[in-house]
Amino acid sequence: MGASESISVECPKCGVHFQDYWRPCANLEADPELGDPGYLDCHADATCPHCGGTVRLGVVTGDAGLWRRL
Secondary structure, eight states, X not given: OOOOEEEEEXXXXXXOEXXXXXXXXXXXXXXXXXXXXXXXXXXXXXXXXXXXXXXXXXXXXXXXXXXXXX
């Protein structure tokens, strides 16, 4: 998976701004185990520390030359 980067996120539920980490990319050809749906979902969402609301950040996956956004 690509390196994670710190990002600022705004919760759509309560409006609080918070810092989280985002992993923008998973190359499934290099490591097929990254294709686990639960693992990808975990890295595609951020959870607000104030209200528990979730923000979908998304992850791009690559497999056999085809790239998809989750």
